[in-house]
Amino acid sequence: MKEQLAAIVTEVESAVPALEKRAAFEAFKATISGPNGKLTAAMKGMKDVPKEDKPAMGKLLNETKQQIEALYAATLERIEAAETAEKLGPPIDPTLPCPDIASGSLHPLTQTRRLMEAAFRKVGFTVAEGPELETEWFCFDALNTPEDHPARDAQDTLFLPEAAAVDNVTKHGSERYLMRSHTSTVQIRAMMKEEPPLRIISPGRVFRRDTTDATHSANFHQMEGLYVDKNVTVVDLKAILDYFVAEIFGKGSTVRLRPSFFPFTEPSFELDMKTPNLGKLSNQWIELGGCGMVDPNVFRHVGYDPEKWTGYAFGMGIERIAMIVHGIDDIRYFYQNDLRFLQQFA
Secondary structure, three states, X not given: OHHHHHHXXXXXHHHHHHOOOHHHHHHHHHHHHOOOOHHHHHHHHHHHOOHHHHHHHHHHHHHHHHHHHHHHHHHHHHHHHHHHHHHHOOOOOOOOOOOOOOOOOOOHHHHHHHHHHHHHHOOOOEXXXXXXXXXXXXXXXXXXXXXXXXXXXXXXXXXXXXXXXXXXXXXXXXXXXXXXXXXXXXXXXHHHHOOOOEEEEEEEEEEOOOOOOOOOOOEXXXXXXXXXXXXXXXXXXXXXXXXXXXXXXXXXXXEEEEEEEEOOEEEXXXXXXXXXXXXXXXXXXXXXXXXXXXXXXXXXXXXXXXXXXXXXXXXXXXXXXXHHHHOOOOHHHHHOOOHHHHXXXX
């Protein structure tokens, strides 16, 4: 029987390299391990082996069976790999770019910001940016905001712990660090770096301690504008705002200025807009933001001579503009990462 088992192993070893298809493999396997196969016949012959030789022959039979099963497994793995490769086609060069890569798109807030920036760039404004972590001096004191103003209360502004250290932000005395509540801080920094005339917009993220709902968010985006030159008047302010709403909302759009109060402008106005191009909202006054002539005290804080220079400033929410342009009724959609919403702007 030893010679018989050795012959079976030799036959399997010599035959399996030539097997290329699963059907041929199964047919050959049946001749060895099938009901009428050679290995099966050898196993049935164990009844004729003398009793004293059965343990040794049984062990040899099991080893032979394991050896043959290993050859089967390796052959079947090779055949399956060949079948998979045939289905996949010719080899792929991994260094080539994927032909079916899906292109992404800009977030609707980024699209709106760029649209607003493009409108102001056309009339000579440049984009200025600054840190989101600020100090009380840049956020309030330099903007003529008194110490008892509600905006400086911890219920409205996100102050950092006293021990916080912020790179590239210089403190004035014992003032606190905070998350900026408007991008007017960028206007202060720009005026401290540059001499007038000056014409900038300052888009960016701002933070306030607001309860999130359909129209409020603790994190949102603003775009503020500043123009400083000689003999700047409210007429210039009205002209730039008329131009802006016409660029964004189309022909026939108009603005109105309602008297208001802001510490850093005098006189101050609320900015309203009306346009015939907004469907159900057409020809209704919609508030966009605030504006006014720069308060002389602000100029004094940055070293400008208010007797020589005048200027205007304005600010509006980027989310606000996007919601009006696209008819969006909930600010939270911008931050939920819902592809069903975002893909509408792709």
